[in-house]
Amino acid sequence: MTDLTLAVALPLLAAFVRPLFNAGALRWLGQLIGPVVLALVTVILFAHWSTFSEPFAIALGGFAPPLGIAFYVDRMALLFALAVPLVTLLLWPGDDGADGARRQSLTLLLAASLTGLALSGDLFNLYVFYELAAVASYGLVAGNGSSAGYVAAFRYLMISALGSVVGLLGIGLVYFKTGTLNLAELATLGNELADPQGLAAFAMLAIGFGVKAEMFPVNGWVPEVYGAASRRVAALLAGLASKLAVLVIVRILLLMFPSDEARQLLLVLGILGVVSGELAAYQARDMARMLGWSSIGQLGIVFIAFSLPGEAGLVAGVAAALHHLVVKSALFVLAGPWGGAIDRLRGAATVSALGAGLFVLFALSLLGLPPLPGFWSKFLVIGGLADAGTALHYLGMAAVLTGTVIEGAYLLRVITTLYAPPAGSPAPPRQRGSDLLTAGLFGIALLAAAVMIDPLWQTLDALAVSGVDTAAYQQTVLAAQEAHP
Amino acid sequence: MLVAIAAIRLRDLFAVAMLFGIFSFLVAALFMDLDAVDVAFTEAAVGAGVTTVLLLSTLRLTNRWERRPGHSRLVPLLVVTITGAALVYGILDAPFFGDPNAPAHQHVAPRYIEQGPQEVGMPNIVTAVLASYRGYDTFGETVVIYTAGLAVLLLLGIPDGPNIRPGRSAIGDQLVLRVVVKFLIPFVLLYGLYVQWHGDFGAGGGFQAGVIFATGFVLYDLVFGDGDARMAVPPAWLHRLAALGVLLYGGVGVYSLLAGKPFLDYTALAHDPVHGQHLGVLLVELGVGITVFSIVLAIFYALSGRRRQV
Known part of the structure; x- marks a missing residue:
C-alpha cells in the first residue's frame, strides 16, 4: 500500500498549484483546492487507520532501507498523521485579499511537512521536513503584516535557526559515530550511542527539534509569536506543530537512545518547562501571551510523561499530547476576538454566552476536572511518576501538581473576568460565528472523548504496545522490499 | 579564521558583507582540499556569489553602520566559548580524516560507491x-x-x-x-x-x-x-x-x-x-x-x- 506517500505529496503539489489559480475565471478552483486535498488526505489516512493490522514500511525511491529513505507506519504514526489534515482543515485560513493564496499555500506546506514528520523513518529526512515546517511557519507568523509580527517572526527565525544548527550538528555527530541515518538501523546499533558523546548527540537533537516543541531552553519565541501571529496560526503552531516535534523527539529517544540518562534529561527539561511556563503565565496580563506561556507548561507535562519508561509512559504522553492538541487549539481560536488585555473582557459572557461556556469547558479540562479527558491524562502522568519512584520523579510530581494549582489561579481569574458584570463602555468584544463553530467542534471532540474514555483507553494501550516495540520497527523497516534487482 | 573575527569586530556592514564573501571562498577552498568538490562548488556559488549580492541589496534598505549593542558582551562570549569547547571535545576522539575504518565509511557508503554506477548509471x-x-x-x-x-x-x-x-x-x-x-x-x-x-x-x-x-x-x-x-x-x-x-x-x-x-x-x-x-x-x-x-x-x-x- 504505497498510497500513504500521497498523504505528504498531495498537499505539497496542491501548495505549488494554489498560487496559479489566484485570479480570473478559475479563482473558485484555487479556493477549493486546499480544503479538498486536505479532506482527501484525511480519507486516505483514515482508511489506513481503520484497516490497520500491523506496522509496515514504505521504501521511497525504490531503494531498500538503509540505502534509501523509508516511511514507517504504525498506529502512533497514523494517529498523529491523521490529526494533521483534520486540525488543519478546522483551522483553515480564509482568503482575504491577495495574500490569501500565499497564506493558504504555506498552510498546505506546513500540513505536508508535519505529516512527513509523523511518518518518516530517517533522521535526515526528519530534519528536512522539520526545516520545511519551520520556514512555512516563519512566513505564516510574519504574514499578518503588523510590525509586531515582523519582530516576533525575526526572533522566532533566530532561535529556530540556532536550533537547526544545533540539531544538524547532532545529526552529524550521530552519522560520525555510526555511519547511518536510518532510525531502524540506528536502533540496532544502540550500544554505539550509549556513551557521553551519544548523550551529547541526544541533547543536541532534543534542542534542535525542541524549538518547535517549545522545550525549556529554546522557547523564548513562544509568547511573542503567539501574541503577534493571527490566532489561527497560533493555534496551528501551539496545537499541532508542537505535537509532531514532540513525536520526533520521542521516536529518537525510544529508538536511538534507550538509556536512563537520556530519559532523565528529558524529565529535567520537562520539569523546568512546567515551572517556568506556569509561573510566567500567571504573570501575563495578555490573553494570547498567557495561553502561550501556559502551553509551554503543558508541553513540559508532556515531556515528563514521555520520559517515563515503558508503555505507561507512552500512553500518558500520547494522552497528554492529544488532550493539549484539542484544548489549546480551541482556546487560541477563542482568543481571536478576545485577544489583548484580559481586563478588556469584563462581562464578555453577557454578549457571547456560548463562547464563555466553551472557554470554561476547555479551562476545566486543562485543569483536570474528573469527568473530562484532562483529568485522565494528568492522572496517568502522576500515576506513572509515582510508580517510577525516584527522587527526580517525585520532584516531577511536585512540579505537575504545583503547576496545576498555578494554572487554576490564572484560568479562574479569566473566568471570573468573563462573568463579571460589564464595565459599561467600551462594550466587551463579541465572538465571531466562524470561530465559535471551530471551537464548538473541538468542544464536541472533547466531550466525545470524555464519554468514550473506555475504547479510547484501549486504543491508546494498543498504540503504546506497538510504539515501544523497537524490535518490530527494526525488522519491518530493514525487511522492506527492494523494488528492483 | 582571521576574516571571521574581523567580520564580527567591524561595525561597517558593507565591509562585513564583503568579508563574508571572502570567508565563503576560503571555506570553499577548504572543501576542495578535503576532496568535496560538489560542496565546494555550492559554497562558492551560493556563499560567495549570491549571498553577497543579496546582503548588499538588503544594506541598501537599511543603514550601513551597525549600532553598538546595549548589553554586555561577556555572556554571549561565554556561551560561544562553552559551545566551542564542547564541540572540540566531541571531535577529539573522532577518527582521522580518510580513515577507512571510521564508522561513516562502513555502512551505506561502500554500497553507494560499489553499486551506484551499476544501479543509477552515472559517474x-x-x-x-x-x-x-x-x-x-x-x-x-x-x-x-x-x-x-x-x-x-x-x-x-x-x-x-x-x-x-x-x-x-x-x-x-x-x-x-x-x-x-x-x-x-x-x-x-x-x-x-x-x-x-x-x-x-x-x-x-x-x-x-x-x-x-x-x-x-x-x-x-x-x-x-x-x-x-x-x-x-x-x-x-x-x-x-x-x-x-x-x-x-x-x-x-x-x-x-x-x-x-x-x-x-x-x-x-x-x-x-x-x-x-x-x-x-x-x-x-x-x-x-x-x-x-x-x-x-x-x-x-x-x-x-x-x-x-x-
Missing part, C-alpha cells in the same frame, strides 16, 4: 546519492527553497514602484563595466547550462546551476540598470516557474507511483532501469534548477525593488 556518486538514493530529501529541500521564496514574497512582495528606472544603473554609467559584463553574461549563462546538464558526470547539478543562472541575470540588472532584468524575465513568470520546477520534481514522483512503483522510483520512467534512473535524475535536477533560479531571482527583485524607508 558522479554525489549526484547519484542526492538525486536518486536520497531523492526524497532533495525533493524536500527544493520545497524548502520554494517555501522560503513564498515567505519572502508574502513579506515584501515585488513592488514596481518609483524605484524602477529602466536604463539607469544603480552604480552609475560605467562604460568599461558594461562592455566587460556584456561579454561575460553569455558565458555565465552557458556555464550555468553546462553545470545543469553535466551534473551526472562532473561536479555540479541543478542547485548550483540555478544559482549561477540567476547570477547572470542579477549581474545584468546591476550593471545595466534597475529593473532591466525584469523586462527579460517578468516577476509574474517567476512565481509560475518556481511552481513549475517543484511540480516537475513531484510529478516524476507521482508518475512512478501511478506506474505501480514506489514514490520517486525512477526505474518506472523507462524500460531499462538504468535508463530510467538517468532520465529521472535529469528531470529532477532540471526541476531543482528551475526552482532555485526563479526563487533567487525573485528574492533579488523583492529586495532591489524596494525603496529605502527612513
Whole structure:
C-alpha cells in the first residue's frame, strides 16, 4: 500500500498549484483546492487507520532501507498523521485579499511537512521536513503584516535557526559515530550511542527539534509569536506543530537512545518547562501571551510523561499530547476576538454566552476536572511518576501538581473576568460565528472523548504496545522490499 | 579564521558583507582540499556569489553602520566559548580524516560507491546519492527553497514602484563595466547550462546551476540598470516557474507511483532501469534548477525593488 506517500505529496503539489489559480475565471478552483486535498488526505489516512493490522514500511525511491529513505507506519504514526489534515482543515485560513493564496499555500506546506514528520523513518529526512515546517511557519507568523509580527517572526527565525544548527550538528555527530541515518538501523546499533558523546548527540537533537516543541531552553519565541501571529496560526503552531516535534523527539529517544540518562534529561527539561511556563503565565496580563506561556507548561507535562519508561509512559504522553492538541487549539481560536488585555473582557459572557461556556469547558479540562479527558491524562502522568519512584520523579510530581494549582489561579481569574458584570463602555468584544463553530467542534471532540474514555483507553494501550516495540520497527523497516534487482 | 573575527569586530556592514564573501571562498577552498568538490562548488556559488549580492541589496534598505549593542558582551562570549569547547571535545576522539575504518565509511557508503554506477548509471556518486538514493530529501529541500521564496514574497512582495528606472544603473554609467559584463553574461549563462546538464558526470547539478543562472541575470540588472532584468524575465513568470520546477520534481514522483512503483522510483520512467534512473535524475535536477533560479531571482527583485524607508 504505497498510497500513504500521497498523504505528504498531495498537499505539497496542491501548495505549488494554489498560487496559479489566484485570479480570473478559475479563482473558485484555487479556493477549493486546499480544503479538498486536505479532506482527501484525511480519507486516505483514515482508511489506513481503520484497516490497520500491523506496522509496515514504505521504501521511497525504490531503494531498500538503509540505502534509501523509508516511511514507517504504525498506529502512533497514523494517529498523529491523521490529526494533521483534520486540525488543519478546522483551522483553515480564509482568503482575504491577495495574500490569501500565499497564506493558504504555506498552510498546505506546513500540513505536508508535519505529516512527513509523523511518518518518516530517517533522521535526515526528519530534519528536512522539520526545516520545511519551520520556514512555512516563519512566513505564516510574519504574514499578518503588523510590525509586531515582523519582530516576533525575526526572533522566532533566530532561535529556530540556532536550533537547526544545533540539531544538524547532532545529526552529524550521530552519522560520525555510526555511519547511518536510518532510525531502524540506528536502533540496532544502540550500544554505539550509549556513551557521553551519544548523550551529547541526544541533547543536541532534543534542542534542535525542541524549538518547535517549545522545550525549556529554546522557547523564548513562544509568547511573542503567539501574541503577534493571527490566532489561527497560533493555534496551528501551539496545537499541532508542537505535537509532531514532540513525536520526533520521542521516536529518537525510544529508538536511538534507550538509556536512563537520556530519559532523565528529558524529565529535567520537562520539569523546568512546567515551572517556568506556569509561573510566567500567571504573570501575563495578555490573553494570547498567557495561553502561550501556559502551553509551554503543558508541553513540559508532556515531556515528563514521555520520559517515563515503558508503555505507561507512552500512553500518558500520547494522552497528554492529544488532550493539549484539542484544548489549546480551541482556546487560541477563542482568543481571536478576545485577544489583548484580559481586563478588556469584563462581562464578555453577557454578549457571547456560548463562547464563555466553551472557554470554561476547555479551562476545566486543562485543569483536570474528573469527568473530562484532562483529568485522565494528568492522572496517568502522576500515576506513572509515582510508580517510577525516584527522587527526580517525585520532584516531577511536585512540579505537575504545583503547576496545576498555578494554572487554576490564572484560568479562574479569566473566568471570573468573563462573568463579571460589564464595565459599561467600551462594550466587551463579541465572538465571531466562524470561530465559535471551530471551537464548538473541538468542544464536541472533547466531550466525545470524555464519554468514550473506555475504547479510547484501549486504543491508546494498543498504540503504546506497538510504539515501544523497537524490535518490530527494526525488522519491518530493514525487511522492506527492494523494488528492483 | 582571521576574516571571521574581523567580520564580527567591524561595525561597517558593507565591509562585513564583503568579508563574508571572502570567508565563503576560503571555506570553499577548504572543501576542495578535503576532496568535496560538489560542496565546494555550492559554497562558492551560493556563499560567495549570491549571498553577497543579496546582503548588499538588503544594506541598501537599511543603514550601513551597525549600532553598538546595549548589553554586555561577556555572556554571549561565554556561551560561544562553552559551545566551542564542547564541540572540540566531541571531535577529539573522532577518527582521522580518510580513515577507512571510521564508522561513516562502513555502512551505506561502500554500497553507494560499489553499486551506484551499476544501479543509477552515472559517474558522479554525489549526484547519484542526492538525486536518486536520497531523492526524497532533495525533493524536500527544493520545497524548502520554494517555501522560503513564498515567505519572502508574502513579506515584501515585488513592488514596481518609483524605484524602477529602466536604463539607469544603480552604480552609475560605467562604460568599461558594461562592455566587460556584456561579454561575460553569455558565458555565465552557458556555464550555468553546462553545470545543469553535466551534473551526472562532473561536479555540479541543478542547485548550483540555478544559482549561477540567476547570477547572470542579477549581474545584468546591476550593471545595466534597475529593473532591466525584469523586462527579460517578468516577476509574474517567476512565481509560475518556481511552481513549475517543484511540480516537475513531484510529478516524476507521482508518475512512478501511478506506474505501480514506489514514490520517486525512477526505474518506472523507462524500460531499462538504468535508463530510467538517468532520465529521472535529469528531470529532477532540471526541476531543482528551475526552482532555485526563479526563487533567487525573485528574492533579488523583492529586495532591489524596494525603496529605502527612513
